[in-house]
Amino acid sequence: MERRLVGIPASPGVAVGPVHLLWWEVPEVRHRIIPDEGIPDEQTRFIGAVERSKTRLRQVRERVEGSAGPQEAAIFDVQLSILEDAELLTGVAELIKQNLAAEKAFDIVMSDWRTRFARHSHPMLRERVGDLTDVHIRVLTLLLGLPDHDPIDVPKGTNAIVVTHDLTPSLTVQLDREAIAGIATDAGTRTSHVAILARSLGLPAVVGLRSVTTELTGRERVIIDGSTGMLAINPSDEDIAQYEQRAREEVAAETELRELVTADAVTTDGVAITLRANVDLPEDSDYAAATGADGVGLMRTEFLVLGRAAMPDEDEQYKAYTKVVSAFHGRPVIIRTFDIGGDKLPIGGFPAEANPFLGWRAIRMCLDQPDMFRTQLRALMRAAVHGDVRILLPLVVSAEEVHGARMLLDEAADELAERGVEFRRDVPLGVMIETPAAAISAETLVDGVSFFSIGTNDLVQYTLAVDRGNANLASRFTPTHPAVLQLIRRTVEVGHEHDIEVAVCGEMGSHPLLAFALLGLGVREMSVTPRSVLVVKRMIRSVSVEAARAAVEAALKARTAADAEFILAERIGEFGIVTRSAQG
């Protein structure tokens, strides 16, 4: 019988397929004592699980080497060597000898190792915590007889719907697009990174379903509708037919929109808007360029790092940036330096933090690791030879950070000059406005800066103290909150006073209703998810800036985000544009 769950629509499109339940968390282990005579069998059971895990890891290694290359595959060598470590194996054997069940013995030893490594002063060793966690999960899964799922082990052509509690970006980048048709998660919101990445991969996704992993056994078929947030369990043939019809309609609507590819993004009162696309992976650049976008307003370079054990070197980065620059044939390409940290971590991770979103992320991490940062800056200045590259710094809160980045940029340029490599030194530098601090004190950030780009995902998160990835808070993630609208307005004013371009590259621009509010707040440049370029262009071509300004003036007087949204929806409705709720 069919059941339906409703979550948050995170990436449009309809997908039908078998469930691939991905359980990638350390399972809970009960204390279990075994009698003396059971000890030899328990030792054999443990060794058997270790050997099976190793066989499994070798298979995964081979597959990843084929699909992603030897560097990515090297992660699995680290994990194999953990399973061969004599100290680990004897540690577990000793505890089994003391009558502990194999799973409990292994759990105790691994938990201890993970804690020790997490506290280690050497960063290389701290990075191993992620590998230890993977091994911990893999062996316990076998010892406890739990369904044995590998996050990336889905045969091509399966059209599986990955169902999981929360898909970390590092797992997301390992998903094989030829095997997976969609994503459904308990956690997450529209602006969590899994949602952003799903949109960029063109995979339908429903997030914030809260309990989908416990509702499913892994043997079902489901439909997910990434435009409405619906997930139907074991749908009837009729339902499937109906949804397939919906999918065809969506394709038809997209075909109609494609007529706007070459049209100008100009409002009915003649104001031209620069409409760019966000690119998360270099492979997305052809699709993004085909939308007719005026260049790239945000390339999130951290997606080059996620899911990998080692940082890409200068040449690899240079090639990745050049690919995007070439796809846009001279149109501006704004590339953001690594925004690693928060929920965007490479495999192996970084030290666990109590408050990762308030932690060692983005520009902070880059300034503290100057070698890594200069490598990226050199790759960017080399790629700038091939087009109009501009560099964007994430999560800036102070002028010192801009100054520090500028110094490293100069040093990186000197290094390239010394090497005699072709590069461009005068690459424009911009800063992201993503915190109340940056918006309120935007004047302090203008020196040597050519542009601001407002990251509304983080700006809303930090202004309202609402975790952008927490499904329980999705209805409180309200970009139309008066505080958010005022901070954007203030940033735009400062930009105008100092002759600095102000763009918006957060998800707010991808939502027609919110993009209408941005027009009213004076924003003339937006960078949106590639799939939204034409929808937003249609909105721009249907409204006047005059009306948007009046609407936002009224919205700014509202006492609540909901009232403000209601006013905006009413005003944009006068132009025949109907939009869904902007929350979450």
Ligand code: PEP
């Ligand atoms: C933002 O915060 O709005 C933004 C564009 O950056 P990210 O979503 O990558 O944090």
Ligand code: MG
């Ligand atoms: Mg951000």
